[in-house]
Amino acid sequence: MKCSKDENFEQGQLSRYRNIELSPSAGVLNYGQGLYESTKAYKTKDGRVLLFRPDQHAMRLKMGAERLCMSSPSIDQFVNAVKEIAHANKRWVPPPGKGSLYMRPLLMGSGPVLGLAPAPEYTFLIFASPVGNYFKEGTAPLNLYIEEEFVRATPGGAGGVKTIGNYAPVLKAITRAKSRGFTDVLYLDAVNRKYLEEVSSCNIFIVKGNVISTPATNGTILEGVTRKSIMDIARDHGYQVEERAIPVDELVNADEVFCTGTAVVVGPVGSITYQNRRIEYKMGPGSVSGKLYSTLVGIQTGLIEDKKGWTIEI
Numbered sequence: 001m002k003c004s005k006d007e008n009f010e011q012g013q014l015s016r017y018r019n020i021e022l023s024p025s026a027g028v029l030n031y032g033q034g035l036y037e038s039t040k041a042y043k044t045k046d047g048r049v050l051l052f053r054p055d056q057h058a059m060r061l062k063m064g065a066e067r068l069c070m071s072s073p074s075i076d077q078f079v080n081a082v083k084e085i086a087h088a089n090k091r092w093v094p095p096p097g098k099g100s101l102y103m104r105p106l107l108m109g110s111g112p113v114l115g116l117a118p119a120p121e122y123t124f125l126i127f128a129s130p131v132g133n134y135f136k137e138g139t140a141p142l143n144l145y146i147e148e149e150f151v152r153a154t155p156g157g158a159g160g161v162k163t164i165g166n167y168a169p170v171l172k173a174i175t176r177a178k179s180r181g182f183t184d185v186l187y188l189d190a191v192n193r194k195y196l197e198e199v200s201s202c203n204i205f206i207v208k209g210n211v212i213s214t215p216a217t218n219g220t221i222l223e224g225v226t227r228k229s230i231m232d233i234a235r236d237h238g239y240q241v242e243e244r245a246i247p248v249d250e251l252v253n254a255d256e257v258f259c260t261g262t263a264v265v266v267g268p269v270g271s272i273t274y275q276n277r278r279i280e281y282k283m284g285p286g287s288v289s290g291k292l293y294s295t296l297v298g299i300q301t302g303l304i305e306d307k308k309g310w311t312i313e314i
């Protein structure tokens, strides 16, 4: 049975940022039928505005809708809505190097439902805000803490889709790690508590010699759009890219570790703390993560020719 369907979502309209009204019995409020995406628009040196792979975000939202029994906009409806929002906010897209326009597509069960069932109606909206770079000056390393008490996702659950329900349970782990001076949390798999999964809002990669490895997506890891793009770029740079189960012990001998995500882009990891042991990584000029970061940002901001057709000019 296919749970979700392509709903012909009524054409919405642009409005100023404002509160929305929801029934107290809306599916999203009671049973967590909510999905979101994160996507950005970048300005080029000559003033053009580029979107980065909005179709990939549309497809991920659709996959999530299927998992959560929600109706979803079609790929075209999603991409056109992102284009429209970016176009309407063109003047808020910061100049290259100064940040981007962040857009947050949100799909929710907005219809009322009392017994446990899919909501009868769905609302899709996008809000936007200019954001600075995640790192103030180029890239600053992340200091990660490996969580042993909590897991992010379990096999058969919804860890592989971008549902709002995946984020509340990690807030406690993040808050605790931040209070101890760490930047973010790295989670291990729920079954063996031994294999790397991902960070709260980004994917993880390790580098050893010419090989770049990232945990295989097996339903518990979110398949990042940045992750996919970086694997492609890394292969173009001549690295061997592996998707596999990565035991936590491999962190000790890694040359470099980095994270990828729409917010962080490519973030080098400076240290990882596990069982009271701090593993440090030294990143000099010419680091692998630095090279991959420059290529990706180059494509996103039009400095490097986009041979892959990843960007859409609006």
Ligand code: PMP
Binding pocket: 038, 198, 199, 200, 201, 202, 203, 222, 223, 224, 225, 226, 227, 260, 261, 262, 263
């Ligand atoms: N993992 C999680 C849990 C995330 O929330 C995100 C951010 N969307 C990512 C990975 C990275 O995904 P993307 O590259 O598509 O932003």
